[in-house]
Amino acid sequence: MRAQFKKRPDKVSATGLIAGGGSLPLQFLKGAAEKKEKVITFGIAGETGNTIKKTAEEYVEVNLTALSSIIKECKARGVKQVLFLGYVRHTNLFKNIKFDLKSLSIIAGLKGFTAVQIMGGIIKQFEKDGIKVLPSTHLMENSLAGKGNISLKKPDKKQMADIQFGYKTARTIAAMDAGQTVVIKKGGIIALEAQEGTDNCIKRGGGIAGPGFVVVKTARPNQDMRYDVPVMGLKTLKAIKALNGAGIAVEAGKTFILEPEKVKLYAKNNGLFIYGA
Structure with missing residues (x-):
């Protein structure tokens, strides 16, 4: 592994960002720069985008399944x-994975191979090695969905009924670590998210439901805010718009909104509602 960009003096303590795919890590880096927090970015091979690599002050590429190397790089x-x-x-968690010995010892001690169990094991190992794992909301509180109407358009009574039903349904599947998203129409469950991700769930459910469907996305009950916090952004709204959906409800205080101003503008221009449940 080779560090790029500026290197910090050894005496300066920095926050380590373990960055996966998507724009959320970039949103954090911008916020950290504004608040002058020192950050070293550890990008996961095959997931982290080029924009993040170029934006990071110091960047180190790591393999998520080589836990010993990641911890060693952090300590160094x-x-x-x-x-x-x-x-x-x-899908990358189930394809041709090669674990190092530390990762294998974690996997061997797990009762299952869900995201919750894997991340729980990884976090436990970091903290065992003296590295604290912060909530994903660190410096990101302003990016969390608020309560109530987030967009100008508001859900009507029937849509609110779908939101309430969808919220209970989504929380149920989230508790099973199956997914976080459901597609609802007229009180009926059209699609439940599994491993395909939110946007593909919307495409599948919207294709079945037809115009006017409602999307609901929630956190797990007792969500550990250190990992896998729900996210929505322009891509999600565009998937809803493409199939003439009515809008989306997300769990307030536990869902990140990517580029919130752009999201609100898109919702306004396309007649979609965004609601914090």
């Missing part, structure tokens, strides 16, 4: 706290 740079942001495609 004086990193005493890290946070996880960005996605790791679930």
Whole structure:
């Protein structure tokens, strides 16, 4: 592994960003720069985008399944706290994976191979090695969805009924670590997210439901805010618009909104509602 960009003096303590895919890590880096927080970015091979690589003050590419190397890189740079942001495609967790010995010892001790169990094991190992894992919301509180109407357009009574039903349904599947998203129409469950991700769930459900469907996305009950916090952004809204959906409800205080101003403008221009449940 080779560090790029500026290198920090050993005596300076920095926050380590374990960055997956998507724009959420970039949103964090911009916020950290504004608040002058020192950050070293550890990008997950095959997931982290080029924009993040170019934006990071110091960048180190790592393999998520080589946990010993990641912890070694953190310690070598004086990193005493890290946070996880960005996605790791679930399909990559099941394809031709080579674990190092430390990762294998974690996997061997797990009761299952879900995202919750894997990340729980990884976090436990970081903290065992003296590296604190911060909530994903660190410096990101302003990016969380608020309560109530987020967009100018408001859901009507029937849509609110779908939101309430969808919220309970989404929380149920989230508790099973199956997914976080449901597609609802007229009180009926049209689609439940599994491993395909939110946008593909919307495409599948919207294609079945037809115009006017409602999307609901929630966190797990007792969500650990250190990893896999729900996210929505322009891509999600565009998937809803493409199939003439009515809008989306997300869990307030536990869902990140990517580029919130752009999201609100898109919703306004396309007649979609965004609601914090």
